[in-house]
Amino acid sequence: xxxxxxxxxxxxxxxxxxxxxxxxxxxxxxxxxxxxxxxxxxxxxxxxxxxxxxxxxxxxxxxxxxxxxxxxxxxxxxxxxxxxxxxxxxxxxxxxxxxxxxxxxxxxxxxxxxxxxxxxxxxxxxxxxxxxxxxxxxxxxxxxxxxxxxxxxxxxxxxxxxxxxxxxxxxxxxxxxxxxxxxxxxxxxxxxxxxxxxxxxxxxxxxxxxxxxxxxxxxxxxxxxxxxxxxxxxxxxxxxxxxxxxxxxxxxxxxxxxxxxxxxxxxxxxxxxxxxxxxxxxxxxxxxxxxxxxxxxxxxxxxxxxxxxxxxxxxxxxxxxxx
Ligand SMILES: [Fe+2]
Numbered sequence: 001x002x003x004x005x006x007x008x009x010x011x012x013x014x015x016x017x018x019x020x021x022x023x024x025x026x027x028x029x030x031x032x033x034x035x036x037x038x039x040x041x042x043x044x045x046x047x048x049x050x051x052x053x054x055x056x057x058x059x060x061x062x063x064x065x066x067x068x069x070x071x072x073x074x075x076x077x078x079x080x081x082x083x084x085x086x087x088x089x090x091x092x093x094x095x096x097x098x099x100x101x102x103x104x105x106x107x108x109x110x111x112x113x114x115x116x117x118x119x120x121x122x123x124x125x126x127x128x129x130x131x132x133x134x135x136x137x138x139x140x141x142x143x144x145x146x147x148x149x150x151x152x153x154x155x156x157x158x159x160x161x162x163x164x165x166x167x168x169x170x171x172x173x174x175x176x177x178x179x180x181x182x183x184x185x186x187x188x189x190x191x192x193x194x195x196x197x198x199x200x201x202x203x204x205x206x207x208x209x210x211x212x213x214x215x216x217x218x219x220x221x222x223x224x225x226x227x228x229x230x231x232x233x234x235x236x237x238x239x240x241x242x243x244x245x246x247x248x249x250x251x252x253x254x255x256x257x258x259x260x261x262x263x264x265x266x267x268x269x270x271x272x273x274x275x276x277x278x279x280x281x282x283x284x285x286x287x288x289x290x291x292x293x294x295x296x297x298x299x300x301x302x303x304x305x306x307x308x309x310x311x312x313x314x315x316x317x318x319x320x321x322x323x
Contacts, residue, residue: 016042025148026054027057054267055252056260056262057260059257060255060257061135062257068135072287072289078093078312079312080093081095082122083310083316097284097286113240118244119219119270122310124196125310127310132289133260133287134259136258136259136284137285140280141280144271144272147272148250151214151215151216152212152213154214154245167203169224171201171202173200175196197307199302201295201296201302214243221236
């Protein structure tokens, strides 16, 4: 792969200071106070940097839950904190990511493969969240970094015959508890209460940039529709390994107050397990924005196999009251 094969994001901004962290993904934005109202021109440049750089970082912000949700609202409609695992009591849009959260109780399990735990948020839904905005509150002195990979760069780095082959395929994404049974009963219950399964094109077209994206989310993508089981497994293992090559990734070391905002339509991410082998505490909070079904290169769209779309927090709460 050479740089000429990959379209690089532009870095001309007038109202924000932007420092790219790698050639293809990740940029730090400085000179912006996210707790204050943002002028439209600043908001627009943040929106454009978000699509171009796929994950953007703001250091040392002073956000509480309300300000976090208000910032998120500038870019879309917040979802319920987590469609499967719930939300903070007073703030339905906020999902707590604590070191000892329920979903993390299985984290002691050994990594089966290099791509284990890489995922794009909730791709088992027909409309996975379009963006995730994560804020760090309690951060360990070391360990607990987060990594992102650029799935558009991963697509572009495939050979022409492989691109043509995968563009015609659809992946089946499923939210399910791991088969090893190490998880706690309430973790499995939460997943079974809201079963989510969706078919997405294996190559999607980004609705804003038009980039083609290798839409793989290793933790959710279980099989390729129409292939024989062995064909599906072999192809998926190749694509997963390819999509998390270090060439396409950025690694972020958190400090208290940092905010990361990523495009869930063109990236996958990973929280390494290292802090679970330490006594360090960690507390992050996440807000996600309502997304749309994905579109393939020929215009076909995602289909739900099980489960309802993820709606806005307001709509989900209204529906919950009715039933
Ligand atoms: Fe995630």
